[in-house]
Amino acid sequence: MxxxxxxxxxxxxxxxxxxxxxxxxxxxxxxxxxxxxxxxxxxxxxxxxxxxxxxxxxxxxxxxxxxxxxxxxxxxxxxxxxxxxxxxxxxxxxxxxxxxxxxxxxxxxxxxxxxxxxxxxxxxxxxxxxxxxxxxxxxxxxxxxxxxxxxxxDSFNVSHKINEISFGVRYPGAVNPLDKLERIQTTTHGMYQYFIKVKFTEKRMSFFHFLTNVCAIVGGVFSVSGIIDAFVYHGQKQIKKRLGKDT
Structure with missing residues (x-):
């Protein structure tokens, strides 16, 4: 629910x-x-x-x-x-x-x-x-x-042991507070409730990864600039040829 x-x-x-x-x-x-x-x-x-x-x-x-x-x-x-x-x-x-x-x-x-x-x-x-x-x-x-x-x-024994309970993808350093928890019921009836808050944290980017991304961005900018420059250059050249023929 x-x-x-x-x-x-x-x-x-x-x-x-x-x-x-x-x-x-x-x-x-x-x-x-x-x-x-x-x-x-x-x-x-x-x-x-x-x-x-x-x-x-x-x-x-x-x-x-x-x-x-x-x-x-x-x-x-x-x-x-x-x-x-x-x-x-x-x-x-x-x-x-x-x-x-x-x-x-x-x-x-x-x-x-x-x-x-x-x-x-x-x-x-x-x-x-x-x-x-x-x-x-x-x-x-x-x-x-x-x-x-x-x-x-009339009665049920709900004694239990939680070997592991986790949320999301496993990663180093993750803390699962209910792991290895054990409860023994001593009465004829029982109910156990656990309240946990799941918080996902983003992994910090390494410097090498950051540098790689920067290089990729710079390389992309140069590639696009080269395409635009070539387009403008050839466009101007074609315009000059047509103007020369008209005169």
Missing amino acids: DISGEAHLDVKHNIFKKRLDVNGKVIEPARQESINQPKLDKPLQKHGGRLEHNETYCGSCFGAETEEDHCCNNCEEVREAYRKKGWALNNPDLIDQCKREGFLQKIKDEDGEGCNVYGTLEANKVAGNFHFAPGKSFQQANMHVHDLMAFGK
């Missing part, structure tokens, strides 16, 4: 997140599934029936459709449709796509984990803020909120 109060959603970014276990070690993305998983019915179609072998799948968005032919074919698409509507997804286990994908079980499996967030983000050069918070974000009544219902928890 910038200083004008405008919230910028779905901005382009290059930010990634790694899952970490309780010891801070990276969890491999591959996961071995159980061989005793219960057999699920065929996917539920938008029209209410189950998917047949000769049909194209079009899952329901459960009331969050924006168009008549809007389909939500997985749990994430249903959650995104709800987010755009400003609705909270209170019970994902009642959503066919989320139930089939084991969404709640994945949430339980991730209990006690942490994450490592890294990357870059482009932002306007105006005052504003950005934040990290659990849960899917959405807009409701002009407010930016996060849906935490799916987690089914």
